[in-house]
Amino acid sequence: METRSSVSRSLHTNRDLEKLEPYEGKPSCTVLRGEEGSNALDLPDRPADLEQRNGRAVRKGNTVKFWGGNVVDIIIYGTEKTLDAYKFNLLRNKQLFINQINNGTIAVRRIDEDSMDENTGMNFAEFVAVLSGNMDLLNKAKLDNRIMQLEKEQAIFNKERYRAERKIAKNEQDIEVTMQAKQRMSEDWAYYNGYQGERKTLLLNLQQATAEETGRELHKIAKSYRSEAIGTVGSYIGLNLSVRSEYHYTGVFERNIFLVEGKSGLKYKCGLSGALPLGFADSAAYPQATLDKLPELIRRQQEKIDQLANEIPILKQIVSRRWNKTAELDALKQECKELQQKIDNSLKELEQQPVVAAIAA
Numbered sequence: 001m002e003t004r005s006s007v008s009r010s011l012h013t014n015r016d017l018e019k020l021e022p023y024e025g026k027p028s029c030t031v032l033r034g035e036e037g038s039n040a041l042d043l044p045d046r047p048a049d050l051e052q053r054n055g056r057a058v059r060k061g062n063t064v065k066f067w068g069g070n071v072v073d074i075i076i077y078g079t080e081k082t083l084d085a086y087k088f089n090l091l092r093n094k095q096l097f098i099n100q101i102n103n104g105t106i107a108v109r110r111i112d113e114d115s116m117d118e119n120t121g122m123n124f125a126e127f128v129a130v131l132s133g134n135m136d137l138l139n140k141a142k143l144d145n146r147i148m149q150l151e152k153e154q155a156i157f158n159k160e161r162y163r164a165e166r167k168i169a170k171n172e173q174d175i176e177v178t179m180q181a182k183q184r185m186s187e188d189w190a191y192y193n194g195y196q197g198e199r200k201t202l203l204l205n206l207q208q209a210t211a212e213e214t215g216r217e218l219h220k221i222a223k224s225y226r227s228e229a230i231g232t233v234g235s236y237i238g239l240n241l242s243v244r245s246e247y248h249y250t251g252v253f254e255r256n257i258f259l260v261e262g263k264s265g266l267k268y269k270c271g272l273s274g275a276l277p278l279g280f281a282d283s284a285a286y287p288q289a290t291l292d293k294l295p296e297l298i299r300r301q302q303e304k305i306d307q308l309a310n311e312i313p314i315l316k317q318i319v320s321r322r323w324n325k326t327a328e329l330d331a332l333k334q335e336c337k338e339l340q341q342k343i344d345n346s347l348k349e350l351e352q353q354p355v356v357a358a359i360a361a
Helices: 047-055 083-103 124-132 135-194 211-224 280-284 286-291 294-320 326-352
Strands: 002-007 037-040 071-076 201-203 231-236 239-247 253-261 267-269
Touching: 047 083, 135 286, 135 294, 135 326, 201 211, 211 253, 211 280, 253 286, 267 286, 280 286
Parallel strands: 002 071, 037 071
Antiparallel strands: 201 231, 231 239, 239 253, 253 267
16 A cells, blocks of 8 residues: 655544554544544654554555545654654664664664655654754755665675675686596596406405305495494405495484495495495495496586586676766765765854843743
8 A cells, every 4th residue: 555654734634434443542643444544743752653653544454545546644743943853863763773683784883764664755864854944954864875775786786796706716616626526536437447357346354255245244244333434344456345334413323335445535435325235246246336337427527517617707797897886876975975064064053153042021
């Protein structure tokens, strides 16, 4: 529902339809279902109270949409150069502090107050400017708001640039690491293909065992081994076969995983999880099945390198971009500085004027 906020002295006639509960027991704040808006003859002590009071006129179910063009007037009464300005200033400072707490930016000195409603509402700073009688304050409040918006936009732009720079550095580092891993896998694959000896799994305590006996022994190790340290259990074509226990973060044992260590020093899991196959003969052949997957692993490494490399040109375009509103921001800051000097000069003139005291007889 659209709302309009204004400072007005005109009286407002409520359409006496369904009456709602008074707000904090104040009849002046009572809102009637179907009314054109709400009248606020006083100011609450909390910013949320003011927003909630306005929300009573725009709440769901207001029948003004049937005859009032779905527009609700929020009328707040105030007198220039009175304590109303002081009260609005208190509300403004309270809202700033609340925003800083909610946004986690308590160290930030200046926060965008936003508007009191969705479309055309005035924020607290604008109310303070109007009630002070000095329109330069209102112009400065609008300038400060525009400068703040541009500074936020500039901060987001710079953040994207810094993020792109960090991503470029990380991609280059990941490419180097991945290329090294690919090179080491290629060396292990070359060794595996060039090996001329017998391709048989040899356990430390069963050098002359059959494949069935070797697999059965590996399953016994899988059930009994308990250590996070890597333990050697045998060899395959001159490569170490090892086992290592994995534990849950609570300290409960989960499983043992079996590894084949290549000539390059890389360790390859048995299958995807490191667990042995169910069959004994398949378990004895797990080193060969693991090394047969090296071409696929090498291909994946190359795909990762290509993906990382393709991202770098796009990231460099982001880094090379320049924010095109720098001149506008500098001009607004200069205008705001000149306006602040004008306001300061007007305040000095007021201070230098003689004070005439009226004494009642």
